[in-house]
Structures are given as C-alpha cells and as structure tokens.
Amino acid sequence: MTIGLFGGTFDPIHFGHLRSAVEVGEAFGLEQVVLIPAAVPPHKGRGAMAPAADRLRMIELAVAGAPGLAVSDVELRRAGPSYTIDTVRHFQDQLPAGDIALIMGLDAFSEIDTWKFYREILAAVAVIVISRPAHHQDPGRSARARVESVLAAVFSPEAIEATTEGFRAEGLKSVTVQPVTALDISSTRIRQMIGAGRSIRYLAPAAVVAHIQAKGLYA
C-alpha cells in the first residue's frame, strides 16, 4: 500500500492542486493522496496567511466525498515550523508496512536542497514531481531535465541512473516526473484576484469559494 503525501500552504487550495492529486493517485495506483497543509512553511517568506484552521477547513471541503483524497492536520498540530522530514517520520510510524511517496511541484523540488534532512528524505521515500504550467518553470527545458540538474547538484552526475520512469541513485530511492493536466492556477493569483474584487469562481471548488466569501478571506 502506497500513500502519497502532498504538502503545501494551500492558501487557498485550488483545482491545480486537486486535479494533480487525482491524476498522480491514478497514475501510481496510490491508496490515498493525503493533502497536508503546512503550519509555518519554512520556504515561504511572505507575510500573513489565512488562519491554519481556515486552510484546513477549505481542504476538508474540497476533498469531501472524493475517493482517494484525504487531508491530515499533522503539521498544524506540531509546534513550530513544518518540516517534511517530521511528517515523513510520522507516516512511517503510522504505516510501518506501507510505502510513502512524496508529491510536489517542480518549483518545490527545485529547492529540495534547502529542506531540513533532505538527503534522509530522498533516501527514504519515492518522490513524484508534478510538472506545472510553463511560466513556473524554465521554459526552454523539460521538467525531466530540470529534475536531473537538481539531482546532479545533490549527487554526482555520474551517480545518477536515468530510467524510463525517472532517476535512481545510491542514497536516492526514486524520483519520477509525472506530467499532469496543465492548470495555470496559483494561490497567489487567487489571493490577488480577491484583493482586486474579482471573481475566483471555477478556479477552486464551489464550497471553497463559499468559505472564502463567508469568512472574508484575502479581501
């Protein structure tokens, strides 16, 4: 049984996240994709976020009734910043016989060498990198080439074995690039649109849009 862990700020969750979660779940036959909102994301240097309780609630609303999707508040219950290594260890303890895959966008993967204990993470779990629409990436290079150059900076380039699915190396369980339907939606853009008084209808589930309106978030 493999569980996919998909972390992020989810401020707010949108269809880019949700569609990616569904497609990765299907492509890898995952038992479940667990969306995990971060408490204080160590990599996001921006100011105020919506309260954690609202970000969690919006994910709950978004995945309600969706087969194969779940939400975990494990990072919100931990004190201090959320580190993926702690979350991985938590799920390893919960599912001793299970396998864990970490799902992340190429933008997140490109910064993996800034993550706490990233070598331990790469050794312990399979990583699935989802490709995002072009303007978040280096337009001249494929997602696979970007992933390879990130890995080459961490391991020596000769140590990396390229397979049809992705990459392996000593100390690297596996990294696979998974193309998903390109939905050029970001939480930043959603927050900007709300701030500008524009509609975000059809960028996120209706229940999420309704929650944002009811709570006056991002206005």
Ligand code: ATP
């Ligand atoms: P922000 O604009 O606030 O930075 P975001 O929309 O990038 O937010 P995050 O919560 O930071 O959302 O994203 C969580 C994960 O989902 C990251 O790994 C990110 O790369 C990925 N992701 C976000 N939006 C998309 C999208 N439209 N398509 C595919 N993956 C996405």
